[in-house]
Amino acid sequence: MIKKFVTLLFPVALFFGFQSCNPDCDTIQTSNIFVPPGPYEEGTQLAIQANPPGVLDGRKIFLSSRNVTGVSTTDELVPTFVQELGASIIEIPTETDIDVQFLIEDPDCGNLIPIGESSRVVDPSFFADNPFFVTPTPPLIIIPSPPVAPPPAVVNAWFSPNNRDYCIWFNPTIVELDDGTTIELPTLIPAGSPNGIGPKDGSVELAVGCSGTAAVDRLYHDNPVSGIVDKENNIIRISIDRTSKNLGVEEYEGQFINPNNLPADTDYTVGGACSPDGTSKPNIMYLVSKQTGRQLILFRGAD
Numbered sequence: 001m002i003k004k005f006v007t008l009l010f011p012v013a014l015f016f017g018f019q020s021c022n023p024d025c026d027t028i029q030t031s032n033i034f035v036p037p038g039p040y041e042e043g044t045q046l047a048i049q050a051n052p053p054g055v056l057d058g059r060k061i062f063l064s065s066r067n068v069t070g071v072s073t074t075d076e077l078v079p080t081f082v083q084e085l086g087a088s089i090i091e092i093p094t095e096t097d098i099d100v101q102f103l104i105e106d107p108d109c110g111n112l113i114p115i116g117e118s119s120r121v122v123d124p125s126f127f128a129d130n131p132f133f134v135t136p137t138p139p140l141i142i143i144p145s146p147p148v149a150p151p152p153a154v155v156n157a158w159f160s161p162n163n164r165d166y167c168i169w170f171n172p173t174i175v176e177l178d179d180g181t182t183i184e185l186p187t188l189i190p191a192g193s194p195n196g197i198g199p200k201d202g203s204v205e206l207a208v209g210c211s212g213t214a215a216v217d218r219l220y221h222d223n224p225v226s227g228i229v230d231k232e233n234n235i236i237r238i239s240i241d242r243t244s245k246n247l248g249v250e251e252y253e254g255q256f257i258n259p260n261n262l263p264a265d266t267d268y269t270v271g272g273a274c275s276p277d278g279t280s281k282p283n284i285m286y287l288v289s290k291q292t293g294r295q296l297i298l299f300r301g302a303d
Contacts, residue, residue, distance in 0.1 A: 028055075028106045030115050035102055036293035038119025039126060040092045045141040047293065048079070048102070048115070053086030060105040061090055062112055065098045065121075074103070074112075082143055089141045096123045131247050134219050135240075136163035137294045144286050145258040150231035151283040151300065154184055155197070157206075158285055158298035161267045164274050165210035166220055168240075168298060171196050171203045172229055184231070188238065190224040200224075205240050210274035219245055231256075236287060252296060254287035261286075262297070271301040 033056070034049045050056045061079045066072040079088035090102075098121050103112040127133045139162070155174065160166040173185040174197075188203040189196040196202025203225035207218035215221050219242070227238035236254045243249065259282060262268040271279035281299040288295055 027109050027111065028104065028113060030104070030113055033104065033115045034293060035116025037117065038100070039122045040100070040119065041124055041127060041137075041139070042092060042096045042121050043094045044092050044137075044139045045089050046092055047082075047085055047087040047089055047141050049085070049087040049293070051086075053081075053083065056088040057081045059088070061088060062103040062105070063090075063093070064101045064103055065093070065095075067095070067098045082141075084143055085141070087141075092121055096121055129217075129219055131219060131245075133292070133294070134242065134247065134250070135289070135294070135296045136160045136166050138162055138297055140263055142257075142261060142286060142295055142297060144255060145261045147234045148256055148258045150234060150256050154229050154231065156300055157208075157273075158283075158300045159208075159273055160296070160298055161262075162297065164267075164272070165207050165218070167206045167208050167273075168225055169198045169200070169204050169206060170225070170229060171198045186228040186230040186232075188225060188227050188229060190226040190241070191222070192224060203238075205242075208273060219247065236285065238287070250292075251290040252287040253290060254285060254296075257284050257286040259284045259299075271299065 032051045036046060040046060048056065048061065056079070058081070061077045062074055063077055064072065064074045077090045079090045081088045099118060100121055101118040102115050104115050106113050127137075154170050154172050157167050157169050171189045173187045173189055174182050175185060176182050191200035191202040191204035193202040198204070199206065200222060205220050205223040205225055207215040207221035209215040223244070224241045225238055226241070227236075229236050229238070234255045236252070236256075238252050240250045240252070262284065266276060270276040271281040279301055281301055283300040285298040286295070287298070
Protein backbone atom coordinates (compact mmCIF):
# COMPACT_ATOMS: atom_id res chain seq x y z
CA MET A 1 0.00 0.00 0.00
CA ILE A 2 3.06 2.27 0.01
CA LYS A 3 4.50 3.89 -3.08
CA LYS A 4 8.08 5.19 -3.03
CA PHE A 5 8.19 8.92 -3.66
CA VAL A 6 11.56 10.62 -3.02
CA THR A 7 14.52 10.54 -0.64
CA LEU A 8 14.68 13.52 1.71
CA LEU A 9 16.27 14.71 4.93
CA PHE A 10 12.99 14.56 7.00
CA PRO A 11 9.75 16.53 7.56
CA VAL A 12 11.23 19.99 8.23
CA ALA A 13 13.22 19.95 5.02
CA LEU A 14 10.22 18.55 3.22
CA PHE A 15 7.87 21.27 4.39
CA PHE A 16 10.07 24.16 3.36
CA GLY A 17 11.53 22.47 0.30
CA PHE A 18 8.14 22.12 -1.34
CA GLN A 19 6.88 25.60 -0.57
CA SER A 20 5.29 27.34 -3.51
CA CYS A 21 6.40 30.76 -4.66
CA ASN A 22 2.77 31.81 -4.82
CA PRO A 23 2.29 34.44 -2.04
CA ASP A 24 -1.50 34.37 -2.44
CA CYS A 25 -2.09 30.69 -1.63
CA ASP A 26 -4.02 29.66 1.50
CA THR A 27 -2.22 26.93 3.42
CA ILE A 28 -4.45 24.08 4.54
CA GLN A 29 -5.30 24.15 8.26
CA THR A 30 -4.11 21.04 10.07
CA SER A 31 -5.50 21.81 13.53
CA ASN A 32 -8.73 20.01 12.56
CA ILE A 33 -6.91 16.86 11.36
CA PHE A 34 -6.50 14.19 14.03
CA VAL A 35 -3.80 11.51 13.86
CA PRO A 36 -3.97 8.91 16.67
CA PRO A 37 -0.86 9.21 18.85
CA GLY A 38 1.97 6.75 18.30
CA PRO A 39 4.00 4.66 18.51
CA TYR A 40 2.39 2.51 15.81
CA GLU A 41 2.47 -1.26 15.48
CA GLU A 42 4.07 -2.49 12.27
CA GLY A 43 1.73 -3.73 9.54
CA THR A 44 -1.47 -2.41 11.14
CA GLN A 45 -4.01 0.15 9.95
CA LEU A 46 -4.57 3.67 11.24
CA ALA A 47 -7.56 6.00 10.86
CA ILE A 48 -6.72 9.67 10.28
CA GLN A 49 -9.78 11.86 10.94
CA ALA A 50 -10.76 15.44 10.18
CA ASN A 51 -13.53 17.91 10.89
CA PRO A 52 -15.22 18.24 8.52
CA PRO A 53 -14.34 14.76 7.17
CA GLY A 54 -14.45 15.96 3.56
CA VAL A 55 -11.09 17.68 4.10
CA LEU A 56 -9.47 14.25 3.66
CA ASP A 57 -11.55 12.97 0.74
CA GLY A 58 -9.21 12.54 -2.25
CA ARG A 59 -6.31 14.16 -0.42
CA LYS A 60 -2.88 12.50 -0.75
CA ILE A 61 -1.09 11.43 2.43
CA PHE A 62 2.63 10.72 2.73
CA LEU A 63 4.92 9.14 5.29
CA SER A 64 8.35 10.58 5.96
CA SER A 65 10.58 8.06 7.75
CA ARG A 66 14.14 7.71 8.99
CA ASN A 67 15.68 4.34 9.88
CA VAL A 68 18.36 3.50 12.45
CA THR A 69 21.15 4.18 9.94
CA GLY A 70 19.89 7.75 9.43
CA VAL A 71 18.55 7.22 5.90
CA SER A 72 15.37 9.24 5.31
CA THR A 73 12.69 8.63 2.70
CA THR A 74 9.23 9.96 1.94
CA ASP A 75 6.62 7.53 0.62
CA GLU A 76 3.20 8.19 -0.84
CA LEU A 77 0.59 6.12 0.98
CA VAL A 78 -2.65 4.80 -0.51
CA PRO A 79 -5.38 6.12 1.82
CA THR A 80 -8.93 4.83 1.71
CA PHE A 81 -11.47 7.49 2.64
CA VAL A 82 -14.41 6.02 4.60
CA GLN A 83 -17.37 8.34 5.02
CA GLU A 84 -18.85 6.27 7.87
CA LEU A 85 -15.72 6.86 9.94
CA GLY A 86 -15.07 10.37 8.71
CA ALA A 87 -11.51 9.19 8.20
CA SER A 88 -8.85 8.05 5.77
CA ILE A 89 -7.46 4.61 6.53
CA ILE A 90 -3.76 4.09 5.89
CA GLU A 91 -1.43 1.14 6.51
CA ILE A 92 1.64 1.34 8.75
CA PRO A 93 4.81 -0.06 7.11
CA THR A 94 6.20 -3.40 8.26
CA GLU A 95 9.69 -2.04 8.86
CA THR A 96 10.20 -1.46 12.58
CA ASP A 97 12.40 0.84 14.64
CA ILE A 98 11.96 3.84 12.34
CA ASP A 99 11.04 7.45 13.09
CA VAL A 100 7.95 8.58 11.17
CA GLN A 101 5.98 11.73 10.40
CA PHE A 102 2.72 11.84 8.43
CA LEU A 103 2.23 14.61 5.87
CA ILE A 104 -0.72 15.78 3.81
CA GLU A 105 -0.66 17.43 0.42
CA ASP A 106 -1.57 21.08 0.09
CA PRO A 107 -2.05 21.36 -3.70
CA ASP A 108 -3.04 25.03 -3.55
CA CYS A 109 0.36 26.01 -2.15
CA GLY A 110 2.39 23.10 -3.49
CA ASN A 111 3.39 21.93 0.00
CA LEU A 112 3.44 18.73 1.99
CA ILE A 113 2.45 19.69 5.54
CA PRO A 114 3.15 17.63 8.69
CA ILE A 115 0.07 16.33 10.54
CA GLY A 116 0.08 14.83 14.02
CA GLU A 117 3.23 14.34 16.06
CA SER A 118 6.36 12.60 14.87
CA SER A 119 6.59 9.09 16.32
CA ARG A 120 7.96 5.58 15.72
CA VAL A 121 6.97 2.22 14.23
CA VAL A 122 7.51 -0.63 16.69
CA ASP A 123 6.98 -4.39 16.91
CA PRO A 124 3.98 -5.90 18.80
CA SER A 125 6.00 -6.61 21.97
CA PHE A 126 6.12 -2.86 22.65
CA PHE A 127 2.41 -2.88 23.57
CA ALA A 128 2.58 -5.68 26.17
CA ASP A 129 1.64 -4.15 29.53
CA ASN A 130 2.32 -0.66 28.19
CA PRO A 131 0.60 1.97 30.40
CA PHE A 132 -0.23 4.15 27.39
CA PHE A 133 -1.92 1.37 25.39
CA VAL A 134 -3.76 -0.73 27.95
CA THR A 135 -6.66 -2.12 25.92
CA PRO A 136 -6.12 -4.46 22.92
CA THR A 137 -6.39 -2.83 19.50
CA PRO A 138 -7.61 -4.53 16.29
CA PRO A 139 -4.87 -4.79 13.64
CA LEU A 140 -7.45 -3.76 11.02
CA ILE A 141 -9.70 -0.71 11.27
CA ILE A 142 -13.30 -1.84 11.82
CA ILE A 143 -15.97 0.10 9.89
CA PRO A 144 -19.21 0.24 11.91
CA SER A 145 -22.40 -0.93 10.24
CA PRO A 146 -25.84 0.68 10.30
CA PRO A 147 -27.68 0.17 13.60
CA VAL A 148 -28.44 -3.42 14.58
CA ALA A 149 -30.81 -5.00 17.07
CA PRO A 150 -29.15 -4.79 20.51
CA PRO A 151 -28.64 -7.94 22.60
CA PRO A 152 -31.51 -8.92 24.91
CA ALA A 153 -29.14 -8.58 27.88
CA VAL A 154 -25.87 -6.75 28.45
CA VAL A 155 -24.96 -8.08 31.89
CA ASN A 156 -22.14 -10.60 31.62
CA ALA A 157 -18.54 -10.88 30.45
CA TRP A 158 -17.53 -9.35 27.08
CA PHE A 159 -14.17 -10.51 25.65
CA SER A 160 -11.71 -9.05 23.16
CA PRO A 161 -11.01 -11.24 20.10
CA ASN A 162 -7.60 -9.52 19.82
CA ASN A 163 -6.49 -10.45 23.33
CA ARG A 164 -8.63 -13.14 24.93
CA ASP A 165 -7.14 -12.39 28.32
CA TYR A 166 -9.00 -9.05 28.20
CA CYS A 167 -12.58 -8.77 29.43
CA ILE A 168 -15.09 -6.22 30.67
CA TRP A 169 -17.88 -7.40 32.95
CA PHE A 170 -20.90 -5.15 32.42
CA ASN A 171 -23.38 -4.76 35.27
CA PRO A 172 -26.25 -2.45 34.24
CA THR A 173 -28.82 -1.31 36.75
CA ILE A 174 -31.46 -4.06 36.91
CA VAL A 175 -35.03 -3.32 38.01
CA GLU A 176 -37.61 -5.95 38.95
CA LEU A 177 -41.10 -5.27 37.65
CA ASP A 178 -44.38 -6.03 39.43
CA ASP A 179 -44.84 -9.23 37.42
CA GLY A 180 -41.50 -10.56 38.63
CA THR A 181 -39.60 -9.98 35.38
CA THR A 182 -36.51 -7.77 35.24
CA ILE A 183 -35.27 -5.13 32.83
CA GLU A 184 -31.85 -3.56 32.32
CA LEU A 185 -31.55 0.21 32.56
CA PRO A 186 -28.78 2.02 30.63
CA THR A 187 -26.77 3.13 33.68
CA LEU A 188 -23.87 0.87 34.67
CA ILE A 189 -23.05 0.06 38.30
CA PRO A 190 -19.27 0.43 38.76
CA ALA A 191 -17.20 -2.18 40.59
CA GLY A 192 -17.23 -2.00 44.37
CA SER A 193 -20.83 -0.85 44.64
CA PRO A 194 -22.97 -2.37 47.42
CA ASN A 195 -25.74 -3.29 44.98
CA GLY A 196 -23.48 -4.49 42.18
CA ILE A 197 -23.29 -8.06 40.94
CA GLY A 198 -20.54 -10.00 39.21
CA PRO A 199 -16.92 -10.83 40.00
CA LYS A 200 -16.12 -7.40 41.51
CA ASP A 201 -19.60 -6.30 42.63
CA GLY A 202 -20.22 -4.21 39.53
CA SER A 203 -18.90 -3.30 36.09
CA VAL A 204 -15.16 -3.89 35.86
CA GLU A 205 -12.23 -4.28 33.46
CA LEU A 206 -10.59 -7.67 34.04
CA ALA A 207 -7.72 -9.92 33.11
CA VAL A 208 -9.00 -13.49 33.05
CA GLY A 209 -5.58 -15.13 33.37
CA CYS A 210 -5.40 -16.69 29.91
CA SER A 211 -1.70 -15.92 29.55
CA GLY A 212 -0.76 -17.99 32.60
CA THR A 213 0.50 -14.90 34.41
CA ALA A 214 -1.28 -13.86 37.58
CA ALA A 215 -4.23 -11.66 36.60
CA VAL A 216 -3.37 -9.08 39.24
CA ASP A 217 -0.18 -8.24 37.30
CA ARG A 218 -2.12 -6.88 34.32
CA LEU A 219 -2.69 -3.14 34.01
CA TYR A 220 -6.21 -3.86 32.77
CA HIS A 221 -7.17 -5.95 35.81
CA ASP A 222 -9.71 -4.81 38.42
CA ASN A 223 -10.52 -1.31 37.10
CA PRO A 224 -14.06 0.05 37.72
CA VAL A 225 -16.21 0.79 34.66
CA SER A 226 -19.03 3.35 34.67
CA GLY A 227 -21.27 5.01 32.08
CA ILE A 228 -24.25 3.93 30.00
CA VAL A 229 -25.15 1.15 27.61
CA ASP A 230 -28.33 2.46 26.01
CA LYS A 231 -29.73 -0.49 24.04
CA GLU A 232 -32.85 1.36 22.88
CA ASN A 233 -30.85 4.09 21.12
CA ASN A 234 -27.72 1.98 20.48
CA ILE A 235 -25.43 4.37 22.33
CA ILE A 236 -22.53 3.24 24.49
CA ARG A 237 -20.46 5.63 26.61
CA ILE A 238 -18.17 4.18 29.25
CA SER A 239 -15.26 5.31 31.41
CA ILE A 240 -12.57 2.93 32.67
CA ASP A 241 -11.06 4.20 35.91
CA ARG A 242 -7.40 3.12 36.19
CA THR A 243 -6.44 5.73 38.78
CA SER A 244 -5.50 2.98 41.26
CA LYS A 245 -2.63 2.23 38.86
CA ASN A 246 -1.81 5.93 38.32
CA LEU A 247 -3.12 5.73 34.75
CA GLY A 248 -6.12 8.07 34.92
CA VAL A 249 -9.48 7.50 33.25
CA GLU A 250 -10.00 6.39 29.64
CA GLU A 251 -13.33 7.19 27.97
CA TYR A 252 -14.93 5.20 25.17
CA GLU A 253 -17.90 5.83 22.89
CA GLY A 254 -19.50 3.35 20.54
CA GLN A 255 -22.40 1.13 19.56
CA PHE A 256 -23.47 -2.44 18.84
CA ILE A 257 -22.55 -3.53 15.31
CA ASN A 258 -23.21 -6.42 12.96
CA PRO A 259 -20.64 -9.24 13.34
CA ASN A 260 -20.37 -9.34 9.53
CA ASN A 261 -18.37 -6.10 9.79
CA LEU A 262 -15.51 -7.97 11.44
CA PRO A 263 -12.65 -9.58 9.47
CA ALA A 264 -13.23 -13.14 8.19
CA ASP A 265 -10.70 -14.49 10.66
CA THR A 266 -11.00 -17.41 13.09
CA ASP A 267 -10.54 -15.25 16.17
CA TYR A 268 -13.34 -12.97 15.05
CA THR A 269 -15.85 -15.59 13.92
CA VAL A 270 -15.98 -18.03 16.84
CA GLY A 271 -16.59 -17.52 20.54
CA GLY A 272 -14.91 -18.85 23.64
CA ALA A 273 -13.02 -17.12 26.43
CA CYS A 274 -9.32 -17.95 26.44
CA SER A 275 -9.54 -19.86 23.15
CA PRO A 276 -12.13 -20.26 20.36
CA ASP A 277 -14.78 -22.87 21.10
CA GLY A 278 -16.73 -22.94 17.85
CA THR A 279 -19.79 -21.04 19.08
CA SER A 280 -21.17 -18.01 17.31
CA LYS A 281 -20.96 -14.52 18.79
CA PRO A 282 -23.86 -12.42 17.50
CA ASN A 283 -23.30 -9.60 19.96
CA ILE A 284 -20.48 -7.22 19.04
CA MET A 285 -19.62 -4.02 20.90
CA TYR A 286 -17.65 -1.42 18.92
CA LEU A 287 -15.88 1.23 21.02
CA VAL A 288 -13.46 4.07 20.25
CA SER A 289 -11.18 5.68 22.85
CA LYS A 290 -11.66 9.44 23.15
CA GLN A 291 -8.09 9.75 24.40
CA THR A 292 -6.21 7.76 21.74
CA GLY A 293 -8.70 7.30 18.88
CA ARG A 294 -7.99 3.54 18.96
CA GLN A 295 -10.76 1.01 18.55
CA LEU A 296 -11.78 -1.70 21.01
CA ILE A 297 -13.91 -4.65 19.91
CA LEU A 298 -15.74 -6.81 22.47
CA PHE A 299 -17.94 -9.85 21.94
CA ARG A 300 -20.39 -11.86 23.98
CA GLY A 301 -21.64 -15.34 23.12
CA ALA A 302 -25.16 -16.28 22.10
CA ASP A 303 -27.96 -15.31 24.51
